[in-house]
Amino acid sequence: MKERHSxxxxxxxxxxxxxxxxxxxxxxIEAPPPSPSLNCADVNLPQSEWMKHCASGNAxxxxxxxVVKVGQPLRYQYDYTDGTSSFxxxxxxxxxxxxIESIPRAADNPAWDGSDDIxxxxxxxxxxxxxxxxxxxxxxxxxxxxxxxxxFGNLVIDKGEFKESDGDADITDNVNGxxxxxxxxxxxxDSAEWVQIWSAPVGARPLAVLFPMTTLxxxxxxxxxxx
Numbered sequence: 001m002k003e004r005h006s007x008x009x010x011x012x013x014x015x016x017x018x019x020x021x022x023x024x025x026x027x028x029i030e031a032p033p034p035s036p037s038l039n040c041a042d043v044n045l046p047q048s049e050w051m052k053h054c055a056s057g058n059a060x061x062x063x064x065x066x067v068v069k070v071g072q073p074l075r076y077q078y079d080y081t082d083g084t085s086s087f088x089x090x091x092x093x094x095x096x097x098x099x100i101e102s103i104p105r106a107a108d109n110p111a112w113d114g115s116d117d118i119x120x121x122x123x124x125x126x127x128x129x130x131x132x133x134x135x136x137x138x139x140x141x142x143x144x145x146x147x148x149x150x151x152f153g154n155l156v157i158d159k160g161e162f163k164e165s166d167g168d169a170d171i172t173d174n175v176n177g178x179x180x181x182x183x184x185x186x187x188x189x190d191s192a193e194w195v196q197i198w199s200a201p202v203g204a205r206p207l208a209v210l211f212p213m214t215t216l217x218x219x220x221x222x223x224x225x226x227x
Contacts, residue, residue: 065223087147100132140191153210153220155198
């Protein structure tokens with residue numbers, strides 16, 4: 001398995017950009033109105049002040065996860081513990097889908113000998129009884145410091161919550177490598193597409209993905225649900 005692109009030793013803090021989401025299964029979190037002297041679009045605004053005065057969204061009952069819908073941008077901030085400047089992303093998931101039986105040129109070819117006569121990549125196929133699911137997102141650096149794309153956490157389907165396997169991780173790396181966006185560094189204003197793959201039982205119905213991935217310092221903060 002190739003080394004995954006991730007950021008370690010961080011404390012992740014996040015807020016929803018769009019307010020007023022509704023869900024029959026969610027409890028509304030009411031945010032106090034912004035202070036007249038407060039600019040919620042200011043990327044230099046401390047995260048604690050943003051959360052106190054600007055954040056609004058939906059929380060899953062019994063959970064701290066904030067619920068947003070596919071197509072709804074969210075704001076996410078990494079705060080490092082080593083003094084490195086934090087970076088801010090706008091993340092917009094455009095698609096969560098299952099039922100994928102093959103992904104072109106997304107698996108390493110075990111027969112590749114380094115020559116041009118044998119292809120280095122072959123089509124990825126799921127294990128027997130499995131199918132692939134994927135989430136597609138655009139990530140944009142909306143801050144003033146360098147950042148990078150960030151991985152999702154688990155996939156939620158009608159049969160439960162599924163973690164990305166080691167094989168799935170390799171396919172994810174290969175897919176994003178083809179797009180030249182795998183762990184891509186994002187300067188302020190830059191954006192990139194991120195595609196992530198999970199294996200799930202055949203017939204899976206995708207419900208949501210969690211964001212971001214779990215690290216030693218924090219777990220997911222968002223549950224991004226089908227619209």
